[in-house]
Amino acid sequence: MPVMTYRDAIKSAMAEEMERDESVVLLGEDIGLYGGTHLVTDGLLDKFGSKRVIDTPIAEGGFTGAAIGMAMMGMRPIVEMMTWNFSFQAADQIIQNAAKIRYFSGGQASVPLVIRGPNGGGVQLSAQHTHSLEGFYGHFPGLKVVAPVTPHDAKGMMIEAIRDPDPVLILEAGALYGTKGEVPEGEYTVEFGKARIAREGTDVSLIGYGRQVNLLLKVAERLQADEGITAEVIDVRSIRPFDEETLVNSVMKTNRAVVVEEQWRWFSVASEVAASIQEHAFDYLDAPVERVSGAETPAPYARNLEAAAFPNEEQIIDAVRRVAYRRA
């Protein structure tokens, strides 16, 4: 199978769909001439021209709203948020319009819109530029929210999103654009609402999404080597719709779960995972579900503070020991 970066996987999905379907257009800041601040759209202006690759002013509310209007007319716009941090300026459009128009129009209008961009922290961008918004946007019925971590899923979910009749938010792992992985040749999609078992195991379920999945895989290796614990790693990847079944089945097998996320714990994805597990697998649990989350503070700048604000291997291993009733 060909190997591709996460960045190129997303780009090739967009380019292929643009070839296939004329109604697909891109909008965003510095996506054309500049090539995109993360170079995800590099080269697409040359290929598709300025009617389809639209450089916008710094007006997230305006161009996101305009994209919703385009979508209501049957176009399939893909909005790039330079980073998801700027989507708060567009949140009114996303939440008040995109998410609800199908519903309050009684099904007469639809919004086949994709909004994509990098999300998450880890590079010292501090409070206003560091957010993981899966829980935030996942809260709103009418939106679909996905967070792919492999190039394979990034491409397959992007194509799925473009073809979806409803608004889809793709929260890309900003730190992972340069990472490589296998991507099948030819057209394929990754269905929403299906979690992925990233590593099979029997002793504990480690559940996360986005760049935390890579952290969990590392932890799983360490647990295997150092403690003889065989962890199953589950990549939630689709936040809404949410795949309770895969999570619950895993916990029925392992009887223990640690849920890891970069975002804040209160009212978060991890809280939702924990609630689902206790609802559907209560009798199988041998220990309370543990959540390892970001510190309940705005994101700090200093390297050491930032490192302390996000989940790390030690915290996760400690949590595993607690659910497995092991001592360090």
Place this chain on the structure above:
Amino acid sequence: MATTQSSTKKRKSASSGANGAKPDVPGVSAEKLLEFYNQMVYVRLFEEACQRAFRQGRVGGYLHVYIGQEAVAVGLLDTYQPEDRVITAYRDHAHALLLGSPPNEVMAELYGKGTGIVKGKGGSMHLFDVPNGLMGGYGIVGGHIPLGVGMAYAMAYQQTGGIVQLYFGDGAIHNGAYHEAANLAGLWGKSGMNPTLFILENNQYGMGTSVERATANTDLGSKFASYGIEHEKVDGMDVVAMNEAAHRLSKQVRETGVPFAIEAMTYRIAPHGAADFLEKYRSKEEVKEARKRDPIGLLEQRILDAGAADEEALETIRKANKEIADAAVTFAEESPDPDIAELYTDVYADSPEVHSA
């Protein structure tokens, strides 16, 4: 409508100088010219030290330097009074330094050290020095503009006699936050309740997007006029012109409580951020051309021409400022990291209690 008209008139009569901006006025003392020179060199050398530290990986996150724009803040902040407040976006080092923030603490902030001016919590984009009047650097384009307008209302309400110097970029003027806030400022100004001096730092680009590629109406001043705010274009590469306008207009805003806007025509000589090497959106020649009007070079020439000082005296000034920048780097490098406990402080006024494992 009266305000709009008079502002249009002003712009017309002022359109003969460089950048179509107001020609500067003679009669600045040699002493003052050297003071400006000292400040501009201070900012420039500090910024160059920041860039070096960034390239060495000692400064993280985003770093936006002020190189090319020094005349704007230097000319304006010369008028600063203790009751005034200053607010800007993320390109904020100059504003802090010129308001009197200790250079060591500013540099330590960029290094993410515990001795930083905001304890290592905010970094380059979020310098605050409230005692010295700096109400912050902000990272979301447009986001701080309403804050500045509100601060000005508070000053009028509290009758402090202060004004707000509200800085933002040519990219930010297309953001909804600007338009809502400018409308408020114009409206509140009708009853003298908005002593805001808007400073549009028109450095020609919002990241990779030039003014012409961001709006069909490139007369950015008209975007103040449409909210009833008078405005004036000033050559932002000429510190004397900036300073003249600053004195005249800050006085007017202070006395009337009516907002006014300066469009400072400047140029971002440095890349947008220190990590942006690809400058596909502008040519090397364009930057080279702009460097000919480097505000420090222009002032240097003027000082030498006027015989206000000789090259040796200027070199002494440069050396002294190089030492300040070097000392700041040393201080930052030798400073300790923030205490990990600081992670949980300052979330609320009183309690670090609510936190996760």
